[in-house]
Amino acid sequence: MKKKMSINIKRLLRFPIIWMLVGAVPIILLQVLFRSLAEPVEGIGSLFLTLMLGFFAILLYKLIMKYVAGRSTPELSKQHAGIEAVWGMLTGTMFIAVSAFIIVTMGGYSFQWANAADPGSVLMTSIETALGAAIIEELVFRGLMLQAIQKLGGSWIALAVTSLTFGAFHLGNPGATLWSALAITIEAGVLLGAAFLWRRNLWFAMGLHFAWNAVEALLGIPVSGLPAAGLFTVKVNGAALLTGGDFGLEGSIVPVIISLLIAIPMLIGAARNRVSLER
Structure with a gap:
């Protein structure tokens, strides 16, 4: 029963609209978090936080695509x-x-x-x-x-x-x-x-x-x-x-x-x- 439920959850998560939403929400929340952190910071410090935002957002995207959507990310190939x-x-x-x-x-x-x-x-x-x-x-x-x-x-x-x-x-x-x-x-x-x-x-x-x-x-x-x-x-x-x-x-x-x-x-x-x- 648990195995069947696990398979159904995996199928649900791999439906495109679901992995789109599962991916979009945390990436947007990550942006909100970094914006609040960057508000009191100026100059090179603010730019550094923006670069960190980009790094973690791309990493999060790749993880969601791999473990939720079940697909690779050739669109972000090095x-x-x-x-x-x-x-x-x-x-x-x-x-x-x-x-x-x-x-x-x-x-x-x-x-x-x-x-x-x-x-x-x-x-x-x-x-x-x-x-x-x-x-x-x-x-x-x-x-x-x-x-x-x-x-x-x-x-x-x-x-x-x-x-x-x-x-x-x-x-x-x-x-x-x-x-x-x-x-x-x-x-x-x-x-x-x-x-x-x-x-x-x-x-x-x-x-x-x-x-x-x-x-x-x-x-x-x-x-x-x-x-x-x-x-x-x-x-x-x-x-x-x-x-x-x-x-x-x-x-x-x-x-x-x-x-x-x-x-x-x-x-x-x-x-x-x-x-x-x-x-």
């Missing part, structure tokens, strides 16, 4: 991890740089060096905030949620559900609107989901996500509505559809279009990879 992360960071940097440049040329933004800014402090804060968000959100949304739903309904349904959830997740941010949630759904949900489906690893997606947020913060542009004390002060001119308004660059139509131009080739590459694996 092989080519560094190069994948670097390519992701280059992609994220170019995405934000090109989007900001287009808005500047259309008269939406003008940048002025913030004389009062301490470059070292700004850099440290930008890296710390962006790194924590990139690791936790990619483990939860692309690592757990996308892969769980993909097992049940396939890649397209998984991409749609995770993208919509990711957009809704940002509705509580300062300056958020239904449009900004839709913009995040497309430019972040679809782009980061496409990045994962194409490269089949989380290092690339984490690198992209990290650079995206870090570059925005360094430029002094609000990150998903959250104010950033960057190296520049940004003067915003014109319609919110161009500038993103109070929500920042991510609420602009420009990165939505640019993200689709990047995501579509990634999705085509992901489809080709899947076809070649099936042969």
Whole structure:
């Protein structure tokens, strides 16, 4: 009887939605714990705590996948991890740089060096905030949620559900609107989901996500509505559809279009990879 019950519990835990939830809850709680620990700490100490958060979150993810989901984690393979992360960071940097440049040329933004800014402090804060968000959100949304739903309904349904959830997740941010949630759904949900489906690893997606947020913060542009004390002060001119308004660059139509131009080739590459694996 006990053996049969144990088998049933194992089957229940290995149902994708169950291991997704079992994995997401402790990873999010871990983030909350480390945030509370980091609040009174500044500078290098705060960055160290963020690095520790990332290490323990990835370890926890691997343990949950192994002992709850009963699967390996090739998406976090050490092989080519560094190069994948670097390519992701280059992609994220170019995405934000090109989007900001287009808005500047259309008269939406003008940048002025913030004389009062301490470059070292700004850099440290930008890296710390962006790194924590990139690791936790990619483990939860692309690592757990996308892969769980993909097992049940396939890649397209998984991409749609995770993208919509990711957009809704940002509705509580300062300056958020239904449009900004839709913009995040497309430019972040679809782009980061496409990045994962194409490269089949989380290092690339984490690198992209990290650079995206870090570059925005360094430029002094609000990150998903959250104010950033960057190296520049940004003067915003014109319609919110161009500038993103109070929500920042991510609420602009420009990165939505640019993200689709990047995501579509990634999705085509992901489809080709899947076809070649099936042969």
